[in-house]
Amino acid sequence: MKLQTQKTDKNFDAARHVCGRSQFLDDLTPPEGTLYAVVFYARAAYGHIKRLNTSPALACKGVVAVLTAEDILQRGGENQIGGIIPDEPLLAEHDVHFWGQPVAVVVATSAVLAREATQYIECEVEPLPVITDPREAAAQGELIMPPRTMECGNVDAVWAACDVVVEGTAENGGQEHLYLETQGALAIPTEGGGVKIISSTQGPTAVQRAAAKVLGLPMHLIEVDVLRLGGGFGGKEDQATPWAVMAALAALKLNRPVKLVLPRQEDMRMTGKRHPYSSDFKIGLTKDGKILALEVSFYQDAGAAADLSPAVLDRTLFHCVNSYYIPNVRATGYSCRTNVPPNTAFRGFGGPQGMFLVEAAIYRAAEALGVDASAIQAKNLLQEGDTFPYGQVTERCNARRTWNDAEKAFDVAGIYQKAHEFNASNKWHKKGVAVMPICFGISFTNTMMNQASALVHVYSDGSVSVSTGAVEMGQGVNTKIAQTAMTIFSLPPHRVKVQTTNTSRAANTSPTAASAGADLNGKATELACEEILKRLLLTAREELNAQEHDSIELREEFVHHNGAKTALSWNNLIQAAFFKRVKLSEQAQYATPRIHFDKTTMKGHPFAYHVYGTAIIEATIDCLRGTYTIDNVQAVHDFGQSFNRVVDLGQAEGAIAQGIGWMTMEEVIYSKEGRLLTDALSTYKVPDMHSTPRMDVRFLEHSMNPMGIMNSKAVGEPPFMYGIGAYFALMNAIKAFRMGTGQIAIKAPMSPERVLMALYAPLHEPQLTEISHEA
Amino acid sequence: MNVPITVTINGTAYTRDVEPRQLLVHFLRETLNLTGTHIGCDTSSCGACTIMLNGQTVKSCTLLAAQADGAEIMTVEGLATDGKLHPIQEGFWQEHGLQCGFCTPGMMMAGVQILKNNPNPTEEEIRHGLEGNFCRCTGYHNIVKSIQYAAKKSAAM
Ligand code: FES
Ligand code: FES
Numbered sequence: 001m002k003l004q005t006q007k008t009d010k011n012f013d014a015a016r017h018v019c020g021r022s023q024f025l026d027d028l029t030p031p032e033g034t035l036y037a038v039v040f041y042a043r044a045a046y047g048h049i050k051r052l053n054t055s056p057a058l059a060c061k062g063v064v065a066v067l068t069a070e071d072i073l074q075r076g077g078e079n080q081i082g083g084i085i086p087d088e089p090l091l092a093e094h095d096v097h098f099w100g101q102p103v104a105v106v107v108a109t110s111a112v113l114a115r116e117a118t119q120y121i122e123c124e125v126e127p128l129p130v131i132t133d134p135r136e137a138a139a140q141g142e143l144i145m146p147p148r149t150m151e152c153g154n155v156d157a158v159w160a161a162c163d164v165v166v167e168g169t170a171e172n173g174g175q176e177h178l179y180l181e182t183q184g185a186l187a188i189p190t191e192g193g194g195v196k197i198i199s200s201t202q203g204p205t206a207v208q209r210a211a212a213k214v215l216g217l218p219m220h221l222i223e224v225d226v227l228r229l230g231g232g233f234g235g236k237e238d239q240a241t242p243w244a245v246m247a248a249l250a251a252l253k254l255n256r257p258v259k260l261v262l263p264r265q266e267d268m269r270m271t272g273k274r275h276p277y278s279s280d281f282k283i284g285l286t287k288d289g290k291i292l293a294l295e296v297s298f299y300q301d302a303g304a305a306a307d308l309s310p311a312v313l314d315r316t317l318f319h320c321v322n323s324y325y326i327p328n329v330r331a332t333g334y335s336c337r338t339n340v341p342p343n344t345a346f347r348g349f350g351g352p353q354g355m356f357l358v359e360a361a362i363y364r365a366a367e368a369l370g371v372d373a374s375a376i377q378a379k380n381l382l383q384e385g386d387t388f389p390y391g392q393v394t395e396r397c398n399a400r401r402t403w404n405d406a407e408k409a410f411d412v413a414g415i416y417q418k419a420h421e422f423n424a425s426n427k428w429h430k431k432g433v434a435v436m437p438i439c440f441g442i443s444f445t446n447t448m449m450n451q452a453s454a455l456v457h458v459y460s461d462g463s464v465s466v467s468t469g470a471v472e473m474g475q476g477v478n479t480k481i482a483q484t485a486m487t488i489f490s491l492p493p494h495r496v497k498v499q500t501t502n503t504s505r506a507a508n509t510s511p512t513a514a515s516a517g518a519d520l521n522g523k524a525t526e527l528a529c530e531e532i533l534k535r536l537l538l539t540a541r542e543e544l545n546a547q548e549h550d551s552i553e554l555r556e557e558f559v560h561h562n563g564a565k566t567a568l569s570w571n572n573l574i575q576a577a578f579f580k581r582v583k584l585s586e587q588a589q590y591a592t593p594r595i596h597f598d599k600t601t602m603k604g605h606p607f608a609y610h611v612y613g614t615a616i617i618e619a620t621i622d623c624l625r626g627t628y629t630i631d632n633v634q635a636v637h638d639f640g641q642s643f644n645r646v647v648d649l650g651q652a653e654g655a656i657a658q659g660i661g662w663m664t665m666e667e668v669i670y671s672k673e674g675r676l677l678t679d680a681l682s683t684y685k686v687p688d689m690h691s692t693p694r695m696d697v698r699f700l701e702h703s704m705n706p707m708g709i710m711n712s713k714a715v716g717e718p719p720f721m722y723g724i725g726a727y728f729a730l731m732n733a734i735k736a737f738r739m740g741t742g743q744i745a746i747k748a749p750m751s752p753e754r755v756l757m758a759l760y761a762p763l764h765e766p767q768l769t770e771i772s773h774e775a
Numbered sequence: 776m777n778v779p780i781t782v783t784i785n786g787t788a789y790t791r792d793v794e795p796r797q798l799l800v801h802f803l804r805e806t807l808n809l810t811g812t813h814i815g816c817d818t819s820s821c822g823a824c825t826i827m828l829n830g831q832t833v834k835s836c837t838l839l840a841a842q843a844d845g846a847e848i849m850t851v852e853g854l855a856t857d858g859k860l861h862p863i864q865e866g867f868w869q870e871h872g873l874q875c876g877f878c879t880p881g882m883m884m885a886g887v888q889i890l891k892n893n894p895n896p897t898e899e900e901i902r903h904g905l906e907g908n909f910c911r912c913t914g915y916h917n918i919v920k921s922i923q924y925a926a927k928k929s930a931a932m
Contacts, residue, residue, distance in 0.1 A: 024877065682818065688909060
C-alpha cells in the first residue's frame with residue numbers, strides 16, 4: 001500500500017514534558033506503605049567474602065529487612081541474572097568481582113534511613129590480585145568465551161603483494177551512559193504470589209525473565225510495565241534488570257511495595273559502561289592507496305561478567321571495515337574478564353570500537369604513504385554488490401553517494417585549504433580536518449531477536465490504542481508508532497494513544513535497542529492496523545452498498561467512495577462495525593525477513609539494511625594549553641525517507657555530541673585497585689553547552705528503504721560514529737603543530753591533557769608515557 | 776526535631792513541618808508531589824532540579840527545605856498561567872528542545888532566568904546562562920533555539 005505518511009513534526013510527549021507533567025519512574029506516587037531499598041555494595045574489586053554480618057544494619061532505625069543471596073536461595077530461586085552467559089549473581093555470594101558489586105539490599109521506611117543503615121553492614125573481603133587491563137586478562141587466560149574470528153579472503157597470502165604494510169595499535173576508552181534519569185524500579189506484590197514491576201528499563205522482557213528466575217516464579221506471575229525513560233542509550237538494556245529484581249525480591253519477602261532508585265554516584269559505581277578496547281592492526285595497501293588486507297586483534301574489556309559483551313564483540317567484528325571494501329580480512333576478538341563492573345550496551349554496541357580501529361589503521365597507512373587519510377578513505381568506499389567480510393552483499397549502497405554529496409555540499413576541498421592557510425599563519429593555534437564516512441548495519445546481530453508484536457484496539461468511541469514492545473526513552477519511537485497508526489487509519493494525533501510498554505500486552509519482546517525499535521514495532525503496528533483496516537473497509541462497503549470495483553478508502557476521518565467524501569464518518573463506521581460484531585482489535589507479529597547468520601562460520605546476511613553517511617569535522621587546538629574546540633560537523637546522512645525529520649535530526653545531533661564526547665572529553669578512570677575514580681559529574685565530564693560544535697546535517701536525497709518502516713531508516717546509533725572524526729581532526733591539528741615529526745599514539749579519548757602531551761612529546765618517541773592514576 | 780516552614784510555591788502558600796536535613800528538592804517532590812522538578816545528579820552539577828527561589832534560579836538539590844522558609848518559589852508546574860503556555864514552554868515545544876524530557880524543566884527555568892536578566896540575549900549569552908545544565912540527549916542546539924524562540928515571543932507580547 002502506498003501511503004502518504006501522516007505528518008507531525010512534534011514529539012507527542014513534548015506538551016507534557018514542558019509542563020512537568022510527564023511521569024518518570026521516580027515521579028509516580030508510591031502506593032501506601034511503600035518501603036525503600038538501598039544497595040550495599042563491595043568496596044573491593046576482587047576477593048573472597050570472609051564474613052558478612054548484616055545484623056547491625058537490621059537493628060537500625062526504620063530498617064525492615066536486609067536481603068542477601070541467602071534470601072534468593074531460601075525461596076527456591078536462582079541467584080543469577082546473566083543474560084547470555086549465566087555468570088552474574090544478583091547479589092554476591094562467595095566472592096566479589098568488582099568494586100561496586102551489589103552484596104546486600106537494605107529495606108527501610110525511607111531511603112535516607114536505609115542508606116544510613118548500609119554503613120553498619122560488616123563485609124570482610126580477603127583481597128585477590130585485581131586486573132583492570134584487558135590485555136593482562138587475556139595473557140592470564142581470563143576470557144569470557146573462546147576468541148571469535150571473522151575472516152574473508154586470505155590475508156596471509158596477500159601481504160607480499162602489498163606495496164605498504166603498516167602495523168600498529170589503537171586504544172579507546174569507556175564511556176558512562178549518563179542517562180539523566182538514574183536506574184530505578186518500583187515493585188508491587190500482586191495476588192497469587194506475583195509481582196508487578198514498574199521499571200525504567202529498555203528491556204521489559206529481560207526484567208521479567210530475570211525476575212522469574214531469581215524469584216523462582218513462572219513469567220506469567222510477573223508483569224513489567226514501562227512508561228518512559230529519561231534516557232537509556234543502552235545502559236538500561238540489561239543493566240536495568242538488577243534493581244528491578246532486587247525491588248521485586250524485597251517486595252515479595254515483605255509483602256509490601258518496594259521502591260529502589262539509584263543515586264547518581266551509586267549508579268556510576270555499580271553499572272557498566274561502553275567497552276574500552278585495546279587493539280593491534282596490520283593493514284596492507286597498494287602504493288596508490290587501495291586497501292588489500294586488514295588483520296586485527298581486538299582486546300575487549302568486558303568487565304567482571306559477560307553481560308552483553310559477546311554480542312558487542314560480534315558487532316565490533318562486523319564493523320571493523322566501516323564503509324570500506326576490503327577483500328582480505330581477519331579480525332579476531334578477545335572478550336577479556338577484568339575486575340570492573342560488567343561493561344554493556346551503549347549506542348553503537350561495539351560498532352564504534354570497530355570503526356575507530358579501521359580509521360586508526362587508515363590514519364597510519366596515510367602517514368606511511370604521505371597522503372591525507374581522506375585519500376585512502378575515498379579510494380576504498382563500498383560500492384553496490386561488494387561483499388562484507390561476513391558474507392552479506394551491499395544493496396542500495398549509499399557510501400559513495402553520501403561522500404560525493406558531502407564533498408560538494410560543504411566544499412570539502414575548500415575546508416582543507418582554509419585549515420592549511422590558517423595553520424600557515426598561526427603558530428599557537430592549529431586546525432585539523434577529518435572526514436568520517438560511516439556504514440552501520442541495522443538488525444540485532446542475534447537473528448532471533450529481530451521480532452516484535454503490536455496489539456491494536458479500536459474502541460467503540462473511535463479512539464485507538466496501540467501497545468508494542470518498544471520503550472520510549474526520548475528517541476521518539478512512540479511518536480513514530482502513533483504516526484504509523486494515524487497514517488493507516490487517516491486519523492489526527494488525538495485519536496491515537498500509544499500505551500505503556502507492558503509484558504502482559506506485548507510478550508517476549510526484544511529490548512528497545514540496536515536502533516531497531518521503530519522498525520520492528522512500527523512494522524508490527526502496521527500489520528495489525530492493516531488487518532483492522534481491511535475489515536473496516538468491508539463494513540464501509542456494506543454500509544454504502546458499494547459495488548465490487550468501487551474504491552473505498554479512509555481519508556481524514558471520513559469514508560471516501562470512488563474518491564468522493566461520504567457522510568460515513570470514522571465514528572459512525574466504528575459504531576456500525578461494532579454492531580455488526582466485527583473484530584476491532586488485532587495482534588500482529590513482525591519478524592524481519594531475509595536475515596540469517598551462522599555463528600560457526602561467521603557468515604550470513606545479518607542485517608536488514610545498512611545506514612550510510614559522511615561527515616566532515618573541523619577542530620582547532622590551543623597549542624599552549626592543549627585545550628581545543630570541535631568547531632564544525634557537517635554531514636550528509638542517509639535517513640532513508642525520514643517520516644519525522646524533526647525527531648530524526650534531533651537524534652542525529654544528540655548522537656554526534658555523544659560520539660564526540662566519547663572521543664574527546666569523556667574519560668572513565670579506574671584506580672589500579674579497580675575503584676572508579678570518575679564517579680560523579682564533577683570528575684566525569686560530558687559535553688556541555690559550550691562543547692558541542694556547529695552542526696549541519698543534511699538528508700541524503702532519494703534514499704529508499706523497503707526494509708524500514710515507511711521507507712525510513714533507523715537513526716539512533718549510526719550518527720554517533722561521526723564523533724570518531726573529531727578524534728582524527730585533533731590528531732591532524734597536533735600533527736600540524738609538530739610539522740609531521742614524531743608519531744602520536746592513537747589512544748582515545750583525546751582529552752586536553754593528552755593533546756598537550758602529544759604536542760610536546762619527545763620527537764622520536766612513538767609511544768607516550770602513560771598518565772598514571774592513583775586512587 | 777522537625778521545623779515548621781511556610782513557602783509560597785507557584786502562588787500557593789504551604790505550611791509544613793520538615794525534617795531539618797530534608798533537601799528542598801525532596802520537599803517539593805515527595806512532600807508536595809511537585810514531581811516536575813527532577814533529580815539528575817544529587818550534587819548540584821546537572822541542573823535538572825533548577826527552580827526559581829525569590830526570583831533567582833537555584834539548584835534545589837543544594838538547599839535545605841528549611842532554608843526556603845518564607846521564600847517565593849516557582850517550579851515548572853507554575854510556568855503556565857490560566858492554561859496558557861509560558862513562552863519558554865512554547866519554545867521548547869516548537870523548537871524540539873527536548874527528547875527524553877528529563878532535563879527540560881531545569882533547562883526551562885534556567886531559560887527564564889536568562890531572559891529575565893536580558894530579554895534579548897545573544898547565542899553566546901544563552902549558552903553562558905545554561906552552563907550549569909546538562910542534557911544527554913539533544914546536543915543542545917535546539918535548546919538554544921528554544922530560548923531564542925521564547926525571547927522573540929516575549930518581545931512580541
Ligand atoms: S540534581 Fe540538582 S543539580 Fe543535578
Ligand atoms: S532531553 Fe534527555 S536529557 Fe535533555
